[in-house]
Amino acid sequence: MKIAIYSGSIPSTTFIENLIKGVALEHEVLLFGKQTVPTKYKSPNIKIYGTPKNKIVNVMITLFRVLTLMILYPKRFAHLWKELKPYSGWHKRRHALSRLVPVILHKPNIFHIQWAKDIKQWVFLKDKFGVKLLLSLRGAHINYSPIADVELANTYKALFPKVDRFHAVSKAIAIEAQKYQADKEKIEVIHSPIAKTTFDAFRVFEKSNTNCFRMVSIGRFHWKKGYSYAIDAVKLLKEQGVQVHYTIIASNAISEDIVFQIHQLGLENEITILEGMPQDVLFKKVQRFDAVILPSLEEGIANVILEAMALGVPVISTDCGGMTEVVIPNKTGWLVPVRDPESIAKAVQELMQMPEIELQRMTLNAHQFVKKNFNAEASIAQFLDMYKRVVG
Amino acid sequence: MRIGIVLAKTPQYSETFFISKIKGLQTNGFDITLFVQDKHPDFSLCQVRIAPKFYKQKLFKQLLVSVCFLFKFLVYYKRFRRFIQLEQRAGRLLIQSLKNAYNNVHILTAKLDWLHFGFATIAIQSEHVAKAIGANMTVSFRGFDLDVYPLKHPGCYNLLWQRVDKVHSISMYLLQKAYALGLPKNIPHQIITPAVDLSLFKEEPFVKNNPVRFVTVARLHWIKGLQATLEALALLKAKGMDFKYHIIGDGPKYETLMFTIHQLGLSQYVALVGKLAHKETLKELAQADIYIQYSYSEGFCNAVLESQAMGLLCVVSDGGGLPENVLHEKTGWVVEKGKPKKLAKTLLDIINLSEAPKNKIRNQARTRVIEAFGLEKQKMEFCNFFTT
Numbered sequence: 128m129k130i131a132i133y134s135g136s137i138p139s140t141t142f143i144e145n146l147i148k149g150v151a152l153e154h155e156v157l158l159f160g161k162q163t164v165p166t167k168y169k170s171p172n173i174k175i176y177g178t179p180k181n182k183i184v185n186v187m188i189t190l191f192r193v194l195t196l197m198i199l200y201p202k203r204f205a206h207l208w209k210e211l212k213p214y215s216g217w218h219k220r221r222h223a224l225s226r227l228v229p230v231i232l233h234k235p236n237i238f239h240i241q242w243a244k245d246i247k248q249w250v251f252l253k254d255k256f257g258v259k260l261l262l263s264l265r266g267a268h269i270n271y272s273p274i275a276d277v278e279l280a281n282t283y284k285a286l287f288p289k290v291d292r293f294h295a296v297s298k299a300i301a302i303e304a305q306k307y308q309a310d311k312e313k314i315e316v317i318h319s320p321i322a323k324t325t326f327d328a329f330r331v332f333e334k335s336n337t338n339c340f341r342m343v344s345i346g347r348f349h350w351k352k353g354y355s356y357a358i359d360a361v362k363l364l365k366e367q368g369v370q371v372h373y374t375i376i377a378s379n380a381i382s383e384d385i386v387f388q389i390h391q392l393g394l395e396n397e398i399t400i401l402e403g404m405p406q407d408v409l410f411k412k413v414q415r416f417d418a419v420i421l422p423s424l425e426e427g428i429a430n431v432i433l434e435a436m437a438l439g440v441p442v443i444s445t446d447c448g449g450m451t452e453v454v455i456p457n458k459t460g461w462l463v464p465v466r467d468p469e470s471i472a473k474a475v476q477e478l479m480q481m482p483e484i485e486l487q488r489m490t491l492n493a494h495q496f497v498k499k500n501f502n503a504e505a506s507i508a509q510f511l512d513m514y515k516r517v518v519g
Numbered sequence: 520m521r522i523g524i525v526l527a528k529t530p531q532y533s534e535t536f537f538i539s540k541i542k543g544l545q546t547n548g549f550d551i552t553l554f555v556q557d558k559h560p561d562f563s564l565c566q567v568r569i570a571p572k573f574y575k576q577k578l579f580k581q582l583l584v585s586v587c588f589l590f591k592f593l594v595y596y597k598r599f600r601r602f603i604q605l606e607q608r609a610g611r612l613l614i615q616s617l618k619n620a621y622n623n624v625h626i627l628t629a630k631l632d633w634l635h636f637g638f639a640t641i642a643i644q645s646e647h648v649a650k651a652i653g654a655n656m657t658v659s660f661r662g663f664d665l666d667v668y669p670l671k672h673p674g675c676y677n678l679l680w681q682r683v684d685k686v687h688s689i690s691m692y693l694l695q696k697a698y699a700l701g702l703p704k705n706i707p708h709q710i711i712t713p714a715v716d717l718s719l720f721k722e723e724p725f726v727k728n729n730p731v732r733f734v735t736v737a738r739l740h741w742i743k744g745l746q747a748t749l750e751a752l753a754l755l756k757a758k759g760m761d762f763k764y765h766i767i768g769d770g771p772k773y774e775t776l777m778f779t780i781h782q783l784g785l786s787q788y789v790a791l792v793g794k795l796a797h798k799e800t801l802k803e804l805a806q807a808d809i810y811i812q813y814s815y816s817e818g819f820c821n822a823v824l825e826s827q828a829m830g831l832l833c834v835v836s837d838g839g840g841l842p843e844n845v846l847h848e849k850t851g852w853v854v855e856k857g858k859p860k861k862l863a864k865t866l867l868d869i870i871n872l873s874e875a876p877k878n879k880i881r882n883q884a885r886t887r888v889i890e891a892f893g894l895e896k897q898k899m900e901f902c903n904f905f906t907t
Contacts, residue, residue: 275777350741350775359857384741386670387815388857424782465782466750 297449543898
C-alpha cells in the first residue's frame with residue numbers, strides 16, 4: 128500500500144517523523160511537500176518527492192514531472208489542469224503545479240493530511256482520483272484557528288464530511304472537531320507515540336539539595352503557551368519568600384511581551400531563557416530540574432509533558448485540551464486551571480513540600496502511565512490498523 | 520520659522536494630536552514640512568516629502584532612484600559630506616553611513632530651522648541629519664519608544680541623547696523613563712500632553728444602560744492588556760453580572776482575543792468591533808457607561824481623555840502615563856496593571872456605587888479635561904516649544 132504522510136515540509140516534526148518511520152516498516156511511505164533541508168531515511172520504503180526550495184531547480188523538476196505525467200497518465204494530467212483553474216495568476220498556478228504534480232504522478236492509496244488547514248487544497252484527490260483521505264486533528268488547527276477565522280470554520284464544515292477517517296491526538300480534540308461536522312464514528316483517538324529512547328532515559332527522581340526550586344518550560348514563544356501566567360506565578364512565589372528559578376527553553380526568539388513582563392516584574396534574576404537544543408542534551412538537562420511546567424492555554428496533548436513524565440520529572444500542567452487525559456492529580460502530576468498564576472504557585476508550593484518518596488511514587492506512576500498509553504509500537508499498530516480499514 | 524516633522528506616515532485627520540499640532544503651528548506662522556515613508560493621497564495640510572525606498576524587485580526603478588540620489592548628493596555635497604563625517608566620528612561603518620544618507624536624502628536636501636522627530640525610534644540612524652543641515656533637533660517620546668523598544672535594543676538611544684537639542688514628552692512618566700535610559704537632565708524639555716477637541720463634546724445628561732456597557736479603544740496588541748481585561752470581565756460574568764463590552768480597533772492579536780473570548784465563555788458579552796473612523800468611535804463611546812484602558816503601558820492615551828470629556832467613568836491601569844491622565848478616585852479609577860481580580864473588583868464597586876458619587880467623578884473628570892487638556896492650550900504649548 129502507498130501511504131502519503133503529508134505535513135507540508137520535509138523533514139517534519141518529531142512525532143510525524145516517528146509515524147513515518149513506523150509506517151514504513153510495513154508500507155511504502157510517500158513524502159511530499161517543501162524540502163527544507165536535505166533529508167535521508169534508512170528505510171527503502173520511504174520515498175521523498177519533495178518540492179525544492181530553489182526556484183530554478185524547482186522549475187526543472189516540475190517540468191520533468193509534468194512531462195512524465197503527460198506521457199504516462201494523460202488523463203490524470205487533464206484532471207490536474209482543471210484543478211489549477213481556481214488559482215489566480217501565473218505565480219500561484221506555478222506554485223500549485225509544483226506542489227500537486229508529484230502527488231498525482233505517484234498517486235498514493237491514502238493521503239494522510241497532518242494539519243487540518245491543508246484540507247482545502249487536497250480534497251480533490253478524493254473527488255477526482257479516488258484517493259482515501261485521512262486527517263489528523265491536532266492542536267491549534269482545530270482548537271482555536273477556526274474560532275477566529277469564520278471562513279476556515281466554514282471550510283471545515285463543508286469538507287470534513289468528505290474525509291474517510293480522522294485521527295485525533297486526544298479525546299478532547301475529537302469532541303472539538305465534531306463542531307465542524309467531523310463524523311464521530313470516523314474519529315479514532317491515537318496518541319502521539321513517544322520514542323523508546325525517552326523511556327530508556329528514565330531516572331528515579333531525586334529532590335535537589337538546594338533551597339531554590341528550579342522549574343522549566345519547553346516550547347516556542349507563542350501566546351498559546353501562556354508563559355506570562357507562569358511568570359506571574361514566579362512573581363507570586365517570590366513575594367511569598369519562596370526561592371524559585373524559572374527557565375524557558377524555546378526554539379525561537381523571546382517575544383516582546385515576555386521581555387517587557389520580566390522587566391516590569393523585576394524578575395531578571397529569577398528567569399532564564401535558553402535556546403532550543405538537541406533532544407538528547409535537552410532530556411539530560413530537563414532531568415536536572417525540580418519540575419516541568421506547562422502553563423498553556425491550548426494544546427492537543429503536549430509532547431513535552433509526556434516526555435517529562437517518561438523521563439521521570441514531576442509535571443505541573445494546565446487543564447487545557449487533552450492534558451486532563453494524562454495529568455491526573457495526585458497520581459501523575461499537578462493539574463491547574465488555565466490563566467491562573469495563583470494555582471500554579473500553589474502547585475509549586477505543594478510539590479516543594481511533598482516528601483521525596485512520594486514524588487518518586489508519583490513520577491514512577493507517570494512514567495508507567497505514559498509507557499502504557501503512549502508507546503510507539505502500540506500507536507503505530509493503531510495507525511496501520513486504521514489505514515487497512517480505510518482501504519477496506 | 521521652518522519646521523520639519525518626521526513621522527512614519529502622514530497622520531489621518533482623526534489623529535487630532537498631530538493634526539492640531541500642525542494646524543496650531545501653521546496659524547502661528549510656522550512653515551511646516553512633513554517627512555514620511557508613506558503619504559496618504561488625501562493629505563494636503565502641509566508640504567510632504569517622502570523617504571526613498573529600496574526596490575529590490577524592480578531593478579530599473581532602483582537604478583533611476585539611485586541616479587537621482589547621486590544627483591542630489593552632488594548638488595548638496597557639503598551637507599552629505601558633513602553628515603558622513605559626523606557618522607564616522609560617531610563610529611558608524613561607512614556602508615551604514617551611506618545607507619543612512621540614502622534613507623535621509625529627503626531631509627538632507629531640505630531647508631529647516633528645526634527638525635522634529637515625532638517619536639524616538641524614528642530618529643535612530645538619523646541622529647546626525649539635523650546637525651548636517653544646520654537645524655536644531657527635537658524629539659517626542661511615545662510609550663512604546665521608551666517602555667518596550669529599548670528592552671530588546673539596549674543602548675539604542677545613546678547617540679540620540681548626545682545629539683538632541685530639546686525633548687517633548689507627553690507625560691511626566693515618559694520623561695522620567697528617558698532619564699532612566701540615559702537622557703542627560705540638562706537637555707531642555709517640555710511636557711505637552713495630548714489634547715481633545717472640546718467642541719466635539721456637548722454636555723448632555725448621562726443615560727445609564729442596562730446591562731452596563733463597557734468600551735475600550737485600542738489596537739489589538741499585547742501592550743493594551745486586553746486579555747487581562749477579558750479575564751476580569753469573566754470574573755464579573757461568574758458573579759452573575761450581565762454586561763456588554765465593545766473593543767474598538769484592530770491589530771495582530773485578533774486571533775488570540777477571539778480565542779480568549781471563546782475560552783472564557785464571553786461570546787455573548789464581548790464584541791471585537793474592529794477599527795472605526797473617529798466620528799464612529801465617538802458614537803460608540805457615547806453609548807457606553809464605563810471606559811476601560813487596562814494597558815501594561817501607555818504614553819498618555821487620547822481615548823481616555825475623550826471618554827472623560829464625554830462623561831464616561833474611566834478605569835485605567837497604572838501602566839505608564841495613565842495615572843497622570845486619570846486621578847484615582849477623583850476623575851476615575853486606577854488599578855494595578857496585570858491583575859484581573861483587582862480590575863474586576865473595581866468594576867464591581869463602581870457598578871454598585873450610587874449615582875451621586877458617580878456623577879461627582881464624571882463632573883470632576885470633565886472639568887479637568889476642559890481646563891487642562893484643550894486643543895488651544897496644546898497649540899500654544901507647541902508654539903512655545905519651538906520658540907523658547
